[in-house]
Amino acid sequence: MIGFVDDDGGYMAWLTAHPGGFVVNVRSTAGPGYAVLHRAGCRFIYVPRDDRAYTGRGYRKVVSDDIDDLRAFARSIGRWDGSFSQVCGHCAPL
Numbered sequence: 011m012i013g014f015v016d017d018d019g020g021y022m023a024w025l026t027a028h029p030g031g032f033v034v035n036v037r038s039t040a041g042p043g044y045a046v047l048h049r050a051g052c053r054f055i056y057v058p059r060d061d062r063a064y065t066g067r068g069y070r071k072v073v074s075d076d077i078d079d080l081r082a083f084a085r086s087i088g089r090w091d092g093s094f095s096q097v098c099g100h101c102a103p104l
């Protein structure tokens with residue numbers, strides 16, 4: 011599991027290298043109310059842009075090839091059942 015903060019370049023490089031991976035989008039100060047799960051290839055999180063939209067401006071990303079790692083992350087921010095506040099309906103990772 012890797013977290014990206016203010017590093018859109020590193021984040022995009024990880025997505026490119028891990029097309030089968032998963033991403034959780036959380037606020038910069040992650041809390042249980044907002045943790046959205048996507049697949050690495052989802053167009054909502056993987057359109058190149060240069061405005062720090064992905065890991066700056068109040069958000070950061072936590073990524074892994076193993077969805078169970080991200081469930082553990084969800085628990086670590088107070089989602090005790092290891093669920094996500096939202097699962098993207100476009101890329102449908104679950």
Ligand SMILES: [Zn+2]
Nearest residue numbers: 048052098101
């Ligand atoms: Zn998605």
